[in-house]
Amino acid sequence: MERLQSIDRRWIYLLLALVVVIALLNPIGLPVKVGNTTRTMFEAVDALPPGSVIWIGMDFNVSSKAEQFPMVSVLLDHAFQKNLKVVGFAMWPNGGQIFKQLVEPVAKKYKKVEGTDFLNIGYKPGNGVALRAMVTDVNNGAAGVDHNGKPITSSPLGQQVKRLTAQYVNFVVDIAAGDPGTVDYLNFVATPEKIPMATAVVNVSVPQEMPYVQSGQYKGLMGGLRGAAEYEILAKAVGKAAAGMDSQSLAAVLITLFIVVGNVGYLATRGKK
Amino acid sequence: MANILNPANLTGAIVTLAVLTFLIKDNPVFDLFQHIFVGLYFAYSVGLTYHSYIKPTIADDILKKGFYSYIIPIILGLMVYFMFIPSLSWIARYPMSFWVGYGVGLTLGFQPAALFPQITSTFIKFWGLKTIGRDINAILLFVCVVTALAYFFFTVRKERTAVGYTAELGRWVIMIALGAAFGNTVLYRVTLFVGRMQFLMGDWLHILK
Numbered sequence: 001m002e003r004l005q006s007i008d009r010r011w012i013y014l015l016l017a018l019v020v021v022i023a024l025l026n027p028i029g030l031p032v033k034v035g036n037t038t039r040t041m042f043e044a045v046d047a048l049p050p051g052s053v054i055w056i057g058m059d060f061n062v063s064s065k066a067e068q069f070p071m072v073s074v075l076l077d078h079a080f081q082k083n084l085k086v087v088g089f090a091m092w093p094n095g096g097q098i099f100k101q102l103v104e105p106v107a108k109k110y111k112k113v114e115g116t117d118f119l120n121i122g123y124k125p126g127n128g129v130a131l132r133a134m135v136t137d138v139n140n141g142a143a144g145v146d147h148n149g150k151p152i153t154s155s156p157l158g159q160q161v162k163r164l165t166a167q168y169v170n171f172v173v174d175i176a177a178g179d180p181g182t183v184d185y186l187n188f189v190a191t192p193e194k195i196p197m198a199t200a201v202v203n204v205s206v207p208q209e210m211p212y213v214q215s216g217q218y219k220g221l222m223g224g225l226r227g228a229a230e231y232e233i234l235a236k237a238v239g240k241a242a243a244g245m246d247s248q249s250l251a252a253v254l255i256t257l258f259i260v261v262g263n264v265g266y267l268a269t270r271g272k273k
Numbered sequence: 274m275a276n277i278l279n280p281a282n283l284t285g286a287i288v289t290l291a292v293l294t295f296l297i298k299d300n301p302v303f304d305l306f307q308h309i310f311v312g313l314y315f316a317y318s319v320g321l322t323y324h325s326y327i328k329p330t331i332a333d334d335i336l337k338k339g340f341y342s343y344i345i346p347i348i349l350g351l352m353v354y355f356m357f358i359p360s361l362s363w364i365a366r367y368p369m370s371f372w373v374g375y376g377v378g379l380t381l382g383f384q385p386a387a388l389f390p391q392i393t394s395t396f397i398k399f400w401g402l403k404t405i406g407r408d409i410n411a412i413l414l415f416v417c418v419v420t421a422l423a424y425f426f427f428t429v430r431k432e433r434t435a436v437g438y439t440a441e442l443g444r445w446v447i448m449i450a451l452g453a454a455f456g457n458t459v460l461y462r463v464t465l466f467v468g469r470m471q472f473l474m475g476d477w478l479h480i481l482k
Contacts, residue, residue: 129375192383192386214394
């Protein structure tokens with residue numbers, strides 16, 4: 001029994017790696033039940049009339065690529081399916097570059113044009129202060145240039161979205177992996193400007209964001225890889241999130257087994273110690 | 274084969290494998306790539322901030338449009354660097370005081386409106402919900418919030434008192450909440466690994482279906 005408590009962690013890593021790799025190579029298609037929070041978010045975006053402007057906060061970097069790249073991709077896919085106009089803005093340095101990387105293939109698929117159908121404002125420093133500057137004037141708040149260094153007012157969408165207020169922006173989705181992120185949008189944009197807002201966060205952040213969903217302050221939440229997979233199913237745009245769910249689920253089962261084994265070992269040897 | 278030797282993919286694969294070597298044990302390869310990553314990220318952030326904000330503000334707003342008042346925050350910002358000169362470090366306190374004051378003012382001005390729905394949904398949305406499940410959820414939420422708050426009443430005597438028993442329940446609530454948070458953290462790490470494996474086997478080696 002004492003051995004159960006002293007398993008070399010490298011064996012655990014190796015087993016975990018094997019489970020993930022085998023599940024990726026031979027997907028078994030475990031069912032993914034769509035949760036309420038993702039469905040609420042999907043329905044809120046789906047209900048927006050064509051031509052509405054959806055503002056996407058790109059507040060993460062490549063370290064959460066596995067979870068958040070699929071979130072952005074599927075959200076853009078859904079937005080372009082519905083002929084919504086998309087504005088991307090980042091409070092994290094890599095956000096603008098990531099938005100550019102992810103929007104281009106989806107825009108190509110739906111024949112959407114930069115500047116007319118979507119605008120990449122890119123990264124601007126200042127966190128909540130930057131958001132308030134956007135509320136007053138998007139062009140000034142962005143120092144007049146988008147991610148590509150072009151004047152914001154030179155594009156039709158840049159001229160259309162003058163302020164980050166309910167008059168110009170119909171829905172906000174913040175895709176966040178920490179701070180600055182969702183709370184800045186909630187405090188400085190969604191609540192004072194009365195713009196409906198949803199969020200898409202990494203798994204770690206789900207528990208702290210749930211109260212805002214339950215209070216109705218967020219119109220839904222996409223949580224982690226599972227949330228992205230659920231949204232992919234709803235938007236009929238199955239991609240990398242759904243493909244990774246088998247691996248994630250089986251890895252979760254394995255980790256649970258290890259926790260049980262570890263606890264059995266602990267309980268069995270507790271008396272002896 | 275061409276895709277395997279594609280410089281971007283190859284670099285990504287080498288870096289990924291180098292970082293994963295940490296799972297065996299801490300080693301110089303991991304340390305090297307960790308430093309490269311931090312350095313690249315910092316350099317990229319500085320460059321990006323300069324080109325997307327500092328340069329357009331100085332070149333367009335101040336020099337072309339004549340918004341000379343923008344020089345004031347620039348001077349305030351530069352004053353922060355006096356903290357590196359011990360004899361003049363007091364100068365850095367002035368911009369810091371503006372910074373903190375602005376931050377506190379902004380937060381105090383906007384946060385209450387976002388906070389009130391949290392309070393009302395905990396205490397007022399307590400009955401009249403449509404299903405038994407939601408009613409149970411509402412009661413659980415109420416009980417958990419109150420007991421967890423009771424745990425932090427340090428000014429009240431807790432031995433064998435009502436507050437003490439409530440706080441004990443609150444301690445369990447906090448432990449369960451932390452357990453759930455830990456579970457999510459573990460799952461997040463697994464997801465990152467799944468993502469890296471999708472890159473190695475899909476984008477790089479092309480052996481995924």
